[in-house]
Amino acid sequence: MKTAITIALAVLAQAAGNTLLSKGMKGIASLGKLQESISPMLILDVLGNPLIWIGTLCLGLFFALFSLSLSWEDLSLVLPATSIGYVVNVAFAHYFLQEPVSLSRWAGTGLIVAGVILVSRSAAQAKQRESEETLPRSGLGMS
Amino acid sequence: MMTMLMIGIIVLSNAAGDVFITKGMKQIGEIPLTKPRRLWLTAGKVATNRNFLLGLCLLAVSFAAFLAVLSWEDMSFIVPATSVVYVVTILGARFILKEHIDGLRWLGTCLVCAGVALMCLP
Numbered sequence: 001m002k003t004a005i006t007i008a009l010a011v012l013a014q015a016a017g018n019t020l021l022s023k024g025m026k027g028i029a030s031l032g033k034l035q036e037s038i039s040p041m042l043i044l045d046v047l048g049n050p051l052i053w054i055g056t057l058c059l060g061l062f063f064a065l066f067s068l069s070l071s072w073e074d075l076s077l078v079l080p081a082t083s084i085g086y087v088v089n090v091a092f093a094h095y096f097l098q099e100p101v102s103l104s105r106w107a108g109t110g111l112i113v114a115g116v117i118l119v120s121r122s123a124a125q126a127k128q129r130e131s132e133e134t135l136p137r138s139g140l141g142m143s
Numbered sequence: 144m145m146t147m148l149m150i151g152i153i154v155l156s157n158a159a160g161d162v163f164i165t166k167g168m169k170q171i172g173e174i175p176l177t178k179p180r181r182l183w184l185t186a187g188k189v190a191t192n193r194n195f196l197l198g199l200c201l202l203a204v205s206f207a208a209f210l211a212v213l214s215w216e217d218m219s220f221i222v223p224a225t226s227v228v229y230v231v232t233i234l235g236a237r238f239i240l241k242e243h244i245d246g247l248r249w250l251g252t253c254l255v256c257a258g259v260a261l262m263c264l265p
Contacts, residue, residue: 018218067164071169076236079161079232093222094219099219105220107258108260109223109258111258113258115229115255116254117251119251121247122247
């Protein structure tokens, strides 16, 4: 239960953070030529933007919650669980950033989530097998 | 071309970072939520763990590249495009963390790849 709640909060924080960062980075005026050069002015613009700071804090929160769950569970379980974030990210981009999202992009998101669910099922199965193997034999143990 | 390079950097450093973070957190052990005072002690342990710190540096590299590419690409393209990190991370988990990767997990990984390919279509 605590892992599920932690991961749900982490995922929301991540989507919020990505959305804010995207908005912030797009809004920076001097950014048109980023692909050609990175100037000191650009770095100052980035550091001075409040959306960037809040977005970064949100991602920091995601990271703290993510690390916390890693102390409880395997990476191969936690990472797939956080993949539900992809659906949330695309939805946020669509509703808050008005980014166009094509059908193939939605379909791709669905495939990613399906694949990652399979991965987490395999992790759960492996755990099951492991706990069955280490169960002490009942009754006839010779000490 | 630049976008693809950035995605490569984001993915590789993110996957490596996750693997090292996991290594560090496992060394520290399960963190209990019931004792608030202990949390500070644990935070200290986390902050001084070498694997965790290495993982953190790698994630910082990934994050910087991510910020940069967000300025010229749509978020709803970049975030799914970098989902191939799951595949790379599973490989890292297999070879560095020595986790067992069965057929179901590989299949799931292939679905992720297919989903990513769909994402990258214009």
